[in-house]
Amino acid sequence: MSELNVAIIGTGIFATNAHLPALTKSKYFNPCACYNRTKSKAESFAATSSTITTVYDNLEDAFEDPKIDLIDALLPVQFNLDAVKLAVKHKKNISLEKPIAATLAQAKEIVNISRNNPDITIFIAEHWCYYKSIPLLKEAMSKIGNVYSFTYHSTGQFNFDNKYLATAWRKKPEHVGGFLSDGGVHQLALLTGVVGEIKTISARTKQIREASGVDDIAYSLAETKSGLIGTFTYGSAFGSTDKKCFFEIMGDNGSIHFDFSPGKKETISLKIGGGSPESASSSEEIEIENENRSVDTEFEILGEALHSGNFSKVISTPEVAFHHLAIVDAMVKSSADGGKPYPVETI
Template sequence: MPFKVAIVGTGIFATDAHLPALLKSEYFTPYSCFNRTRAKAEKFAKVAGISKIYNSMEEAFEDPEVDIVDALLPVQYNLAAVRLAVKHKKSLCFEKPVAANMKQAKEIVRLTKENPNLIIAIGENWSYLKAVPAMKEAISKIGKIYSFTYQSTGQFHFDGKYLNTSWRLHPEHIGGYLSDGGVHQLALLTGVLGKVKKVNAHTKQVRQLSGDDDILYSLLEMDSGLIGTFTYGSAFGNAEKRGMFEVMGDNGSVSFDFGPGHLEHLTLRVGGSTSHSESYTKEIDIEGEDRTPLSEFTALGKALTTGDKSTIVATPEVVYHHLAVIDAALKSSAKDGESVLVMQ
């Protein structure tokens, strides 16, 4: 039988992204819901075909019929959801970023480690992109790697459906949009190249509507010794939306163009290690890439079915690092670009 899901927080993303993924998943069925605004919960319940609505968030965790709680809350409430999961021994998934600040993030990691029998996962679908293993395989063919360039930039959209949510207009989470969207980019970057060791960065705020700094230009040094640039921001004027990740070695390069309208594929260029080495270029298609939450729910469903949590890539400890990189970047910018070690 599919696992019964209680959806806590029934806003735009719950309706437009999580609900379709849950309905498509072979592992889950929407069972109940809660929202602080009762009318929103009732509207969601009608769309989802749900008859059970709670009067409090804790009721979702107390319900013995519920197998897992899917929490889509303003990020500052993630810790409260984790505490309820621990209290009631209930499996939980919740949306990225892991927390509003590093103190909360550390507490979530601590609680997760102290309760190893609980399944606690973060909804970070970029951790499950097929581009991650595809890039790692391609990189193995370009010799010793030395550097990378990562860029995700674009135009500010005043009609964005998430723009006017109060928790984004007045963010309690560090960096506002930089942590809200930047952790996606870091899930891809670190999934391919490993952890970031230190950051030199400059950040600025372009849009008052962003609520905080919204563009980031930085130099990263990885634990492996690789160096590279990381640029993120979608607060500019009329500009083409671009997404490019390129890794360079002594015998070639691998580039991934993930901008809108581009086919999901990598470009592998091999050669250059010596004056006589063979050189060639190969396009590698990434078949069936899924950027919806379905990939993370599939991994979660397998873990719940088998008890093997290794299918869950976006653990609290992993996504803690993504937020820690943003935290280091903000601290570096406040120190005029000085090197800042990423908090462990």
């Protein structure tokens, strides 16, 4: 099996700390080229790698290079659509960092481009889609009778040392919801991966930290397409407090509590019973070992798909990523309209 040659465009913190190590260790990929609009930064990035031998002068050079099989794009999201258009023009597969785009209009265009160009792979790098907890939670849901509601909660203290918040495109976000879409789509990948797509949402959002650029906390009530009702609470902009992350799912014959707070063993607590006076009760603790918190798994899945032509394991499609951004868009619109329920836009 020959390795696929990868050009990394955008050589910032996440490219250095996450993507380059994952691509380097993968049996599927050979990161061999890079580009940054500040060439000296690309040259410094290339110097950290034993495999990168080409540093491009211009962005389009990466797409024109005949030896490149995959463009790994880590750009401010408002430039994702332009990168996709270049990929189609030059017949290159492309991986985009989440969120899929800055606006729903851009995201919809990426989806349509993907549908109209089936010979080009457009992969959204949303690694939360590949969490081990998702199939385990879905299996647990099948054991608690008819499912009616959920509570998704992820809040924490503001991190003044967060190196990612210092990037210019995050400090002055052009992407809808700013922090709420940049980090929130992670949470929504987990939520919707388990309970399915959201149909309507009523939300209130506020901004606590100037560094966030726009609103950075969200409290909302949602209904899924399948009829579940639940709450989605998200924000890490508060003062001193513990980081609390949990996901509860309630049925008429049991319940699920998933605690994924940092520093704790990630555990699914499953309780069965209560459907009738005669129903037997039981409980089970399911520990999740080595959750897929790095980007390694998503690149292994992408690599396997590109080599085999079988994309059945690819979850983070443009359509899925569009839905995550559409939920944030509906939350922002709802909040601006006094919390009025808003439909989540579909394609």
